[in-house]
Amino acid sequence: MYELANDEVRTTAENLIIRHHRHLTDAHVSYLFREKGWKTACGKTILGKAAKRSEIDKLLSTREEDFIMIISRPDWERMNSREREALIDHELCHMGAVVANEGRIKWVVRQHDIGQFASILARYDFERQKLGNLIENPPQDEMIYGQPTTRMIRREEGGDE
Numbered sequence: 001m002y003e004l005a006n007d008e009v010r011t012t013a014e015n016l017i018i019r020h021h022r023h024l025t026d027a028h029v030s031y032l033f034r035e036k037g038w039k040t041a042c043g044k045t046i047l048g049k050a051a052k053r054s055e056i057d058k059l060l061s062t063r064e065e066d067f068i069m070i071i072s073r074p075d076w077e078r079m080n081s082r083e084r085e086a087l088i089d090h091e092l093c094h095m096g097a098v099v100a101n102e103g104r105i106k107w108v109v110r111q112h113d114i115g116q117f118a119s120i121l122a123r124y125d126f127e128r129q130k131l132g133n134l135i136e137n138p139p140q141d142e143m144i145y146g147q148p149t150t151r152m153i154r155r156e157e158g159g160d161e
Contacts, residue, residue, distance in 0.1 A: 001034075001035040001036075002032045002033065002034055002035070002070070003032065003033050003035070004030070004031065004032060004033070005031035005032055005033045005069075005071060006033075008084070009031045009033075009069075009071065009076075009084075009088065010031050012084065012085055012088050013029065013031060013069070013088050013092060016085070016088060016089050016092055017092065020089065020092075021092045021093075021095070023096070023097045024067075024092065024095055024097075026105070027066045027067060027095065027097075027107060028063075028064045028065045028066050028067075029065060029066065029067045029068070029069060029095070030063065030065040030067075030068050030069070031068075031069050031071070032068060032069065032070045032071070033070075033071055033072075033073040033076065034070050034071065034072050034073060035073060036072070036073075036074065037072040037073075037074045037075050038072065045072075045075065046072065047071070047072055047075045047076075047087050048069065048070060048071040048072065048087050048088075048090070048091045049069070049070045049091070050067060050068070050069050050070075050091040050092070050094035050095055050109060051067065051068045051070070051109065052066065052067055052095075052107055052108065052109050053065055053066055053067065053068065066095075066107045067095045067107065069088070069091045069092075071087065071088075071091075093110065094109050094110050094111075095107070095109070095110070096108045096109070096110040114131070114134065116131065
């Protein structure tokens with residue numbers, strides 16, 4: 001069961017969009033709570049999800065959202081305010097934009113910047129070193145969020161749409 005999230009979710013997201021996700025200024029986002037938490041097939045808890053509305057969804061609904069953010073209510077209620085902000089920020093990072101040749105914005109769901117299996121990190125020292133270097137020397141915030149080129153990628157001439 002789903003319901004609209006409370007004002008804290010929307011207000012926090014709006015503040016984060018202004019501070020770190022300016023590429024989403026014109027995006028329509030709906031924020032939902034999921035009554036029950038959920039897990040991956042491997043048993044990992046999922047705190048939230050970001051999804052892009054399909055063209056069929058848009059056709060069948062009067063709502064105009066480009067994205068939907070879904071948050072597990074039970075997990076949300078256990079979090080402190082900083083953890084809640086981090087969760088919303090994380091889900092907003094999944095919401096990206098691609099600028100087509102004609103300047104039209106196409107909304108996309110972004111994958112995580114960092115991804116690796118724990119077993120690979122356990123077996124390969126150089127993989128741990130790469131991750132460790134990134135943790136010890138993270139990119140400056142403005143390098144990640146302040147530059148529209150990291151979120152809005154202009155397609156090359158003749159590229160597929």
